[in-house]
Amino acid sequence: MSITSDDYIINPAYNGTSDINLLLPGANGIPVGEKGAVLVTVMVNNCGSGQTGFMNTANASGTAPNGATTTDISDNGSEPDANGNNNANEAGENDPTPVNFAPNPQIGLAKRNVKTELLPSGAAQVTFEFNLENLGNVNLSNIQITDDLAAAFPATCVPTVMSITSDDYIINPAYNGTSDINLLLPGANGIPVGEKGAVLVTVMVNNCGSAQTSFLNTANASGTAPNGATTTDISDNGSEPDANGNNNANEAGENDPTPVNFAPNPQIGLAKRNVKTELLPSGAAQVTFEFNLENLGNVNLSNIQITDDLAAAFPATCVPTVMSITSDDYIINPAYDGTSDLNLLLPGANGIPVGEKGAVLVTVMVNNCGSGQTRLSEHRQCQWYSAQRCNDHRHF
């Protein structure tokens, strides 16, 4: 049992029976419009099996400068004045707070397709994340997740489990998704009230054939309450087992299958950032750009290239000169000058695997943009460019 508050001086003698004051008498005030909270934890013993439902209210009081007293009967929840009329002591806002000791075992499971990678061999490597949660009011033992890969990837597909890992549970090393569909070691795992845990599974799928590219897949969770009752759930797609937050994950809209698709989907993504612009006393400007490349699709990409036309970026009379081009991730093109050779990467020399990222840094010296100018300014630069260019180069 405990009583704490960040806002008030609590009454350490509060025991809820002979002393029912939560706050130290005469020691606390509350300014207009302010709020404050008190947290009480109570251990309740010996209720017996016939007594499981309880209703409960608390009372508040305070004194005004003119000596008038104001009181309120608590409302259920965290909002004293739900209708916002500055009167909390009215019908609909004095409702008791229910407490229930009836065991309510509730397990929830979500299944997410983290990554699908199509390999040159024609096989696909699929990674799933399973998120398990105890949504009930009793600890669960003997918890299990089952996922039938033969049902998920039917003949002629041949699924093979490449890895199964968890930071939270003891996994079943014999899981193969076909003859043994238990992800967790049977009898070895439990989950306390309110806790969550995850399991990651990577599966290699071979031999599906070109006609079979779209799959739907569900997993199942189960656990045992202290009274021996069992709770089960069908997985929902994504990482949240109980999207509507009602502590019941096994309902319509929360048992949806997880899609997997083997149709090739090449997707490259590029971002360009102005890391630094340095205006030199000479009137030249030194500009550093960072290019971030990402493989957002499900196939590895070869022959990747980034082009950047500096003559278009900095038109006459500007003279852009590449000072440096570097990358920790790719073989750069040492001949890149941004005018006659626009390729940042050495042609034919670079690839990017599914889900990977990489960066290139380029520093450019820009001279001679305007006669009679000793420094470039954004304002002046914008006068020279068309409106579109001006927006594009606002960083310059």
Ligand SMILES: [Ca+2]
């Ligand atoms: Ca009200």
Ligand SMILES: [Ca+2]
């Ligand atoms: Ca009230």
Ligand SMILES: [Ca+2]
């Ligand atoms: Ca729900």
Ligand SMILES: [Ca+2]
């Ligand atoms: Ca569900």
